[in-house]
Every structure is written in C-alpha cells, then in structure tokens.
Amino acid sequence: MEVEVALRRVQIGDHAEVLAVFAAAFPQSGVEELAITEALWADSATVAAGCLVAMVEGAVVGAVIASTAALHPGGGRAVGLGPVAVLPRLQGRGIGGALVRASLEALSGEGVVVVGLLGDPGFYGPQGFVAASDRGVKAPVETWGAHFMVNATAPHLEATFVYHHAFGVDAEAT
Numbered sequence: 001m002e003v004e005v006a007l008r009r010v011q012i013g014d015h016a017e018v019l020a021v022f023a024a025a026f027p028q029s030g031v032e033e034l035a036i037t038e039a040l041w042a043d044s045a046t047v048a049a050g051c052l053v054a055m056v057e058g059a060v061v062g063a064v065i066a067s068t069a070a071l072h073p074g075g076g077r078a079v080g081l082g083p084v085a086v087l088p089r090l091q092g093r094g095i096g097g098a099l100v101r102a103s104l105e106a107l108s109g110e111g112v113v114v115v116g117l118l119g120d121p122g123f124y125g126p127q128g129f130v131a132a133s134d135r136g137v138k139a140p141v142e143t144w145g146a147h148f149m150v151n152a153t154a155p156h157l158e159a160t161f162v163y164h165h166a167f168g169v170d171a172e173a174t
C-alpha cells in the first residue's frame with residue numbers, strides 16, 4: 001500500500017510521538033535513544049534545521065535528531081546525527097532515507113561543515129555519508145571504525161569528532 005509521507009521540522013508538541021517511534025523501533029524499547037534525545041532537548045542542544053519528523057495521516061511515523069557537536073581542533077561547525085528511526089510497520093519504504101537526506105541538506109544549507117554519525121554504512125552510504133577516516137576525521141571511540149561516518153561533502157580535516165555529552169561518549173581531544 002502506498003502511503004503519503006510529509007517531512008517537516010520537529011515541533012515541541014511532537015516530542016512524545018518522537019519518543020514513541022524510538023521506543024517502537026529500537027531494541028530494548030529504545031531506552032538509550034530515549035535518554036539521549038530527552039537529554040538533548042533538556043539542554044537545548046538540538047539543531048532545529050536537522051531535526052525532522054515524517055508524518056503519515058497526521059501522525060509521526062519517523063524522526064531524525066541533530067545535535068550540536070564539536071571538532072578538536074576546530075574545523076568549522078559540526079553536528080551529530082541520530083537517533084533516526086521509522087516505525088517498524090513502515091520501514092523499507094524510503095522514509096528513513098528521505099529523513100536522513102533532508103536533514104543533511106538542511107544542515108548543509110545552514111553552514112554545517114561536518115555531520116557525524118554512528119551507523120550502518122549499508123544504509124547511510126547511499127544517503128550521502130562516507131567513512132569519517134576518508135575525511136581525516138577521527139571517531140570519538142576508535143573501535144567504531146567504518147561505522148563512524150561523516151557527510152561526503154566534508155572537507156579533509158585532521159580532527160576528532162566530539163558528540164554532545166548527552167551521548168555519554170567523551171572523545172579524547174587530540
């Protein structure tokens with residue numbers, strides 16, 4: 001069945017529905033993803049342009065969160081992408097990919113230089129991401145390897161990516 005999907009920025013009134021999508025989509029009911037997202041909101045650390053919901057018939061069915069991040073040494077504005085999820089019953093219809101691409105485009109339009117994420121290269125590669133090491137960007141956690149990715153449009157930098165502390169991964173700045 002074809003569904004009509006609309007993407008728009010997250011509004012405060014969407015928060016409960018966004019958390020419900022994460023709870024449904026992630027293992028262990030999204031405990032970690034919910035905690036991170038709530039901590040980002042509490043700290044006003046989300047980046048509005050990159051936080052999007054996918055709507056079907058007036059309900060939130062997918063969401064992507066973008067948050068302030070840093071590069072050490074500094075190399076321009078950096079944003080962390082994620083969590084991102086789509087309700088299980090609507091996965092595999094292009095909604096997740098559309099959310100990620102739209103978020104990336106909006107962030108680029110706002111002058112964000114590096115968008116970093118931890119995820120499956122099989123999904124994020126086609127959405128415009130490459131292994132961060134291809135751009136000289138070190139992951140906050142070395143063992144993330146090729147699963148730590150940045151936007152393909154990022155310049156070559158010799159820097160370490162640092163997430164907002166809500167993620168609980170404190171990179172050692174070099």
Ligand SMILES: CC(C)(COP(=O)(O)OP(=O)(O)OC[C@H]1O[C@@H](n2cnc3c(N)ncnc32)[C@H](O)[C@@H]1OP(=O)(O)O)[C@@H](O)C(=O)NCCC(=O)NCCS
Nearest residue numbers: 025084085086091092093094095096097118119120122123
């Ligand atoms: C990952 C997720 C957001 C993708 O959303 P989706 O709407 O199902 O994805 P799409 O339909 O846009 O898929 C785009 C492409 O990526 C592929 N893909 C989707 N999930 C994938 C995965 N986990 N690994 C590899 N490829 C994946 C699809 O097969 C599709 O390929 P195609 O265009 O060749 O058919 C969704 O499956 C989800 O919510 N998963 C649970 C939560 C999660 O793991 N989030 C990501 C954390 S990094």
